[in-house]
Amino acid sequence: MLRTIPHADVTELRLDRPPANALSPELLAALRDAVRGAPGDGARALILSGAEGMFSAGLDVPLFLELDRDGVRTAWITLFETMRALACSPVPVVAALTGHAPAGGCVLALCCDWRVQAEGRFKLGLNEVQVGVRPPGPILAAAERVVGRRQAERMLCTAELFGVDEATRIGLVDEVVPPGEVVARALEWARRSLALPPRTLESTRALCSAELARSFDRMEGEVLERFLDEWFGEECQGALRGLVERLAAKRG
Amino acid sequence: MLRTIPHADVTELRLDRPPANALSPELLAALRDAVRGAPGDGARALILSGAEGMFSAGLDVPLFLELDRDGVRTAWITLFETMRALACSPVPVVAALTGHAPAGGCVLALCCDWRVQAEGRFKLGLNEVQVGVRPPGPILAAAERVVGRRQAERMLCTAELFGVDEATRIGLVDEVVPPGEVVARALEWARRSLALPPRTLESTRALCSAELARSFDRMEGEVLERFLDEWFGEECQGALRGLVERLAAKRG
Amino acid sequence: MLRTIPHADVTELRLDRPPANALSPELLAALRDAVRGAPGDGARALILSGAEGMFSAGLDVPLFLELDRDGVRTAWITLFETMRALACSPVPVVAALTGHAPAGGCVLALCCDWRVQAEGRFKLGLNEVQVGVRPPGPILAAAERVVGRRQAERMLCTAELFGVDEATRIGLVDEVVPPGEVVARALEWARRSLALPPRTLESTRALCSAELARSFDRMEGEVLERFLDEWFGEECQGALRGLVERLAAKRG
Numbered sequence: 001m002l003r004t005i006p007h008a009d010v011t012e013l014r015l016d017r018p019p020a021n022a023l024s025p026e027l028l029a030a031l032r033d034a035v036r037g038a039p040g041d042g043a044r045a046l047i048l049s050g051a052e053g054m055f056s057a058g059l060d061v062p063l064f065l066e067l068d069r070d071g072v073r074t075a076w077i078t079l080f081e082t083m084r085a086l087a088c089s090p091v092p093v094v095a096a097l098t099g100h101a102p103a104g105g106c107v108l109a110l111c112c113d114w115r116v117q118a119e120g121r122f123k124l125g126l127n128e129v130q131v132g133v134r135p136p137g138p139i140l141a142a143a144e145r146v147v148g149r150r151q152a153e154r155m156l157c158t159a160e161l162f163g164v165d166e167a168t169r170i171g172l173v174d175e176v177v178p179p180g181e182v183v184a185r186a187l188e189w190a191r192r193s194l195a196l197p198p199r200t201l202e203s204t205r206a207l208c209s210a211e212l213a214r215s216f217d218r219m220e221g222e223v224l225e226r227f228l229d230e231w232f233g234e235e236c237q238g239a240l241r242g243l244v245e246r247l248a249a250k251r252g
Numbered sequence: 253m254l255r256t257i258p259h260a261d262v263t264e265l266r267l268d269r270p271p272a273n274a275l276s277p278e279l280l281a282a283l284r285d286a287v288r289g290a291p292g293d294g295a296r297a298l299i300l301s302g303a304e305g306m307f308s309a310g311l312d313v314p315l316f317l318e319l320d321r322d323g324v325r326t327a328w329i330t331l332f333e334t335m336r337a338l339a340c341s342p343v344p345v346v347a348a349l350t351g352h353a354p355a356g357g358c359v360l361a362l363c364c365d366w367r368v369q370a371e372g373r374f375k376l377g378l379n380e381v382q383v384g385v386r387p388p389g390p391i392l393a394a395a396e397r398v399v400g401r402r403q404a405e406r407m408l409c410t411a412e413l414f415g416v417d418e419a420t421r422i423g424l425v426d427e428v429v430p431p432g433e434v435v436a437r438a439l440e441w442a443r444r445s446l447a448l449p450p451r452t453l454e455s456t457r458a459l460c461s462a463e464l465a466r467s468f469d470r471m472e473g474e475v476l477e478r479f480l481d482e483w484f485g486e487e488c489q490g491a492l493r494g495l496v497e498r499l500a501a502k503r504g
Numbered sequence: 505m506l507r508t509i510p511h512a513d514v515t516e517l518r519l520d521r522p523p524a525n526a527l528s529p530e531l532l533a534a535l536r537d538a539v540r541g542a543p544g545d546g547a548r549a550l551i552l553s554g555a556e557g558m559f560s561a562g563l564d565v566p567l568f569l570e571l572d573r574d575g576v577r578t579a580w581i582t583l584f585e586t587m588r589a590l591a592c593s594p595v596p597v598v599a600a601l602t603g604h605a606p607a608g609g610c611v612l613a614l615c616c617d618w619r620v621q622a623e624g625r626f627k628l629g630l631n632e633v634q635v636g637v638r639p640p641g642p643i644l645a646a647a648e649r650v651v652g653r654r655q656a657e658r659m660l661c662t663a664e665l666f667g668v669d670e671a672t673r674i675g676l677v678d679e680v681v682p683p684g685e686v687v688a689r690a691l692e693w694a695r696r697s698l699a700l701p702p703r704t705l706e707s708t709r710a711l712c713s714a715e716l717a718r719s720f721d722r723m724e725g726e727v728l729e730r731f732l733d734e735w736f737g738e739e740c741q742g743a744l745r746g747l748v749e750r751l752a753a754k755r756g
Contacts, residue, residue, distance in 0.1 A: 062292050092661070111663065130448060133452065134455045140459055145654065149396070156459075193662070199734075199739045201633055207639070208661060228451070381705055401648070405649070408708050410696075485703070
């Protein structure tokens with residue numbers, strides 16, 4: 001479900017869980033471990049990519065809905081650990097957004113250093129509220145870091161999905177290239193960073209991600225339990241079940 | 253001085269204190285209570301509007317100048333409570349900026365979720381410093397949330413009033429429509445938010461306003477008293493009296 | 505090495521240390537003292553300018569490389585004090601960017617209230633990482649205040665030098681004028697601020713710089729010593745020596 005593709009000093013991690021690269025707890029754990037392990041295996045930069053047309057559709061809601069409270073707690077902790085592994089990686093991480101990136105797909109992209117987006121009728125955004133999920137603090141913090149406070153709040157509170165042009169305008173993506181060139185362009189960006197003194201860059205990146213890192217520390221204990229209360233509340237469960245039914249109807 | 257106009261699920265609160273919708277302590281208290289009370293009365297979103305050509309000219313300076321220290325303290329606390337009621341409302345609030353919105357008028361607009369501005373030769377900005385009033389922390393925090401730190405500091409420290417185009421460019425207003433369509437457009441925006449799961453949206457909005465909320469908590473005790481010292485200082489009192497004299501001369 | 509040029513109420517401080525206005529500890533101390541002293545000598549606003557074509561090339565690396573740990577500690581503390589003197593000055597400070605402003609030159613500019621840039625093929629940016637220097641917290645904080653978090657992190661982590669157009673686009677400079685008009689335009693901006701009530705403006709500016717001020721307070725004790733460890737680490741020393749050799753080769 002996760003392919004590791006070496007490009008000399010740069011390692012590409014490609015989400016490969018058809019049909020939509022939905023984020024199961026297992027995929028998240030695999031991604032977290034791969035991001036954590038890559039620098040030790042010699043990677044000096046990372047690319048996070050998806051399938052052509054679909055970077056990731058976000059959390060695997062049908063699967064998450066089957067989990068009990070302990071299972072949901074573990075799954076969200078795994079998502080936070082994955083976000084943190086990306087955002088606080090000792091080496092730069094470029095998101096190669098090969099297609100749509102709604103919800104959890106957008107969240108992963110927001111934790112990277114640079115976002116290269118495929119041209120086309122693709123949608124990105126934080127539409128969690130639309131499906132009854134209240135975005136936890138680290139998602140707001142990750143969005144604020146990239147698009148600023150105003151647009152981050154707008155993204156969360158309107159649950160809007162943006163086309164590529166609007167996503168570019170608000171700074172949600174940094175570059176737009178034809179679909180076939182996304183990974184190559186991400187690789188180019190990653191390679192440019194290899195020219196910088198690596199320890200100095202690592203220490204500078206740690207300074208820049210320190211505030212986001214603190215948002216993960218705050219997402220524990222009581223704060224996490226209250227978030228789970230909302231998750232198992234009537235509104236969220238009803239909205240998620242509605243989503244699963246719509247998905248099932250679509251597949252026929 | 254404050255009209256309540258129902259539009260089904262959405263309640264419009266219209267400032268109605270001719271000639272300039274100047275914010276008296278009474279109007280502020282009425283607005284605060286209306287914003288606090290509306291959700292309990294069934295409003296699922298709010299619109300804050302003014303008169304055609306004049307949203308609000310800001311604090312009623314002639315009236316504020318007559319107040320003693322206790323009166324000024326209470327009046328400013330009422331303004332902070334009104335700001336907080338808007339910014340931390342459990343339901344979305346749209347500002348229908350029907351005309352000019354300088355100083356306190358701009359402050360109220362900054363505490364809303366979305367700002368629809370009337371086209372025309374209208375002026376908006378935080379020109380408090382121009383009239384000798386040092387903007388307290390929550391005004392900086394409210395501005396920073398909407399236009400970012402750089403433009404917020406610029407607004408405060410230059411005391412500039414912006415035309416509609418520049419206000420749009422810096423993100424101070426979100427949309428510009430012909431004067432006759434401002435309330436209708438605000439209503440449209442408000443109605444779109446009604447499609448979202450209400451408790452999830454409320455909880456998300458609380459996350460987004462938490463930092464601004466803390467700025468109100470800090471505006472108490474010694475910090476408030478030092479602010480009042482500045483208010484009753486020579487420079488502020490002189491500048492405010494000068495303003496009142498210019499207003500009186502203008503009215504003939 | 506620092507000229508003081510009075511323009512009635514406004515004092516221009518002109519960096520004058522040929523050939524590149526490189527910042528020696530002595531120049532930094534002179535600038536710090538001049539900024540601190542000017543308001544007491546009657547200056548109601550300040551202009552910080554450089555030579556035509558070169559505002560400042562940043563720290564005098566050959567000179568810094570000769571310093572021992574105590575010398576480097578003192579030199580960086582002097583830079584932080586200079587930054588603080590500019591950012592927390594009781595009177596407005598305008599940067600008249602008469603030419604290039606890389607690294608430390610850009611840092612000084614970021615601590616001013618407004619930046620007027622000379623038109624031309626000039627370069628600005630925070631390229632510290634390129635030469636092995638990890639930017640300390642106050643430099644990130646100063647950049648974030650001006651260009652926002654996203655662009656500040658981009659500046660630090662890519663070490664890119666920007667042309668005047670891109671610098672304008674990201675908000676790193678506020679205005680661009682022909683080289684011969686930079687100081688005159690800075691003077692115009694400074695004079696406009698003289699029309700505002702001075703104590704109110706001073707108190708408002710203090711509110712706006714409070715967060716940056718805290719970043720200087722955090723740059724002490726252990727945090728400073730760890731920064732010096734990085735400075736005297738192999739990677740930084742090697743990169744700085746490489747730079748000095750390239751500079752020497754260039755001069756023939």
